[in-house]
Amino acid sequence: MKDSKMQKANTREKGGKHLTSKSKRLSKINSENYEKFKKRRITLRKNLQQITAGKPFTAILYSGDETKRNGDVSYPFRCNSNFYYLTGFSEPNAWMVIFSDGKRLNEDIIMSKKKDKTKELWDGIIIGQRKAKTNYLFDKAYSTEAVDRIVVSKLEESECVFFPIAERSFSQRISRWLSVLTNKKRMGVDNPGHLGDLSRVIENQRVIKDTHELKVMKKAARISAAAHREAMKISRPGLKELDIETALLQVFRNNEAYEVAYPSIVASGANACILHHRASSRILQKNELILIDAGCEFNGYASDITRTFPVSGKFTKAQKLIYEIVLLAQRDAIQKIKLGEKYNAPHEAAVRSITQNLINVGLIKNRSVDEAVETQEYRKFYMHRTGHWLGLDVHDVGSYNTTFKKNMVLTVEPGVYIRPAKDIPREFWNIGIRIEDDVIVKEKGCELISREVPVKLDEVEQLSSF
Structure with missing residues (x-):
């Protein structure tokens, strides 16, 4: 890859067991200090x-x-x-x-x-x-x-x-x-x-994390990112969704994360349009997408990452178009995460971004963004919130009627899900895409702690090619 840091992050030992090329575990965090x-x-x-x-x-x-x-x-x-x-x-x-x-x-x-x-x-x-x-x-x-x-x-x-x-x-x-x-x-x-x-x-x-919590959560995110990279590398037509889940669990446990933060979602093809689909014996097919929403629990703390990528290593034209819409919505949402901003601001930004771009490609017929948002026409394609607090619980505690403060941790996870319908062009049928990262509110802006697994379209294709 062009990015040397990404090359280093994607290096793995045989079997995807460890996070670095030297087979060293991530530095231990002293959990015995009470x-x-x-x-x-x-x-x-x-x-x-x-x-x-x-x-x-x-x-x-x-x-x-x-x-x-x-x-x-x-x-x-x-x-x-x-x-x-x-x-x-x-x-x-x-x-x-x-x-x-x-x-x-x-x-x-x-x-x-x-x-x-x-x-x-x-x-x-x-x-x-x-x-x-x-x-x-x-x-x-x-x-x-x-x-x-x-x-x-x-x-x-x-x-x-x-x-x-x-x-x-x-x-x-x-x-x-x-x-x-x-x-x-x-x-x-x-x-x-x-x-x-x-x-x-x-x-x-x-809801405000201390230094120790942030350290643990960063490690949890790194382990989960490594598992997602492994899943991208091994996915190919002919494997089962359950095979991919097994690979995720192996990386978690080989890096001392012995529990999942929540049941892993491994959803291929039409299953990607089921928000909480559990891994099944369904066989991955050529030219379809696989959506993985999975995170480990490390020392009690959750990580929560979602990536969507092509099973065959190459997005179709329609898949690429929707992927770029979701990625842009996530970028717009992340820009709203800053001290003093209302918690709902990232969601509002993501909704507006998705609505505008779905209008642009003709999936939402209303030409007015304001009207389409007001009447919630976007909910046919985007029906969940853009994120949640993260910590000891994957959907962590804390009021959502608040503003961002330093060391809050949340997820940002816009998505678009297109089920077959008469008014939807066939090339968009069964496309389900979600991109999710874990974010720490900082003094200035925010820090994404789960980006050791790529989101850029060309990097995703390169990592998932076989």
């Missing part, structure tokens, strides 16, 4: 103290239950994201309590499973209370059997309690604890007078 989690808890406590105007409060979170798949088999456990964000602790059935008496006493408490040699023999090491306290920097640690006693004792001293209000099972547990206090009313014990949504407070904190 000081960063303690700092997040301190920030949360200060935010809650401000909300309560210094009144005593208790904040409670739960890591989650294991979910049964069938019989006595459970799905792999994935910790509640808010819990992990504040603790780094990823065992199921764990509780975290943050308490402040409004004066000098501030406590971080964790309650988790007791050490059990028999269970450890079957399922692996249990962290236990001693290590939970010392390694994860908590003030106190108890077994989960103590949760009712500890929480009720803290609620007795609190005027406010914060918990995830939208989680029904959690609300039921809170109600049970509060009923215990109600029974003590004649003893001079009152229920907390204020119930607050802890999720909203944490979400406002999580």
Whole structure:
């Protein structure tokens, strides 16, 4: 390729196992430093103290239950994201309590499973209370059997309690604890007078990424970009969509990303017009496109990249035309990502760009861009939003009624999907194209962290040729 940097990024070992020509893994990120989690808890406590105007409060979170798949088999456990964000602790059935008496006493408490040699023999090491306290920097640690006693004792001293209000099972547990206090009313014990949504407070904190988070997310994006490059290189007529998904997973796991951020979308031909199509046994055909929307999860953080490319290594004239429309829309959207701009500005720019260009090629009949946008005529071809927040969750937390701030991370993913119809020329039928990148809001403009996989049309063709 003409770009020497792109040449370096596209170098791979046999089997696509590693990201560099010297077979070196990306530099390790120290995930054992739990000081960063303690700092997040301190920030949360200060935010809650401000909300309560210094009144005593208790904040409670739960890591989650294991979910049964069938019989006595459970799905792999994935910790509640808010819990992990504040603790780094990823065992199921764990509780975290943050308490402040409004004066000098501030406590971080964790309650988790007791050490059990028999269970450890079957399922692996249990962290236990001693290590939970010392390694994860908590003030106190108890077994989960103590949760009712500890929480009720803290609620007795609190005027406010914060918990995830939208989680029904959690609300039921809170109600049970509060009923215990109600029974003590004649003893001079009152229920907390204020119930607050802890999720909203944490979400406002999580939407701005810290230095460690950005470092992890950049690595996740690099791993996912390497997987997309590998998929482009191996794709050819005769392979199955499932073969391509297997290649993606191999690159993820060979680079220590052992989970996907979401079920990978590998959609060839007409399947590219199904927004969340899962990889199937469909065989890739000559002269059609393949759309891959796939990202790994690394150290808990998601990446999310989409690329669309020709199975045969060469776009048809109609495919090239639509690809350039989507790429231009993404460029226009990215230009709107800057400090102080409204979150919706990139979407509005992408919609206008796509509408104008679909009018130009005759797919939208209305000649007025303003009218076509107002009447949403574009939605026949572009029916989803242009992006979302990205972080511990692939569709991460945070309000969308906001303006961009430094170190927010989002995706930009315009697309055009053309299903067969009488008023659509046949050469456009079943063309589905989406281009998606991960973006960090910077002091000036933004940074695309997923561009180690190309988007330029000629570079895409070159990489996908065989």
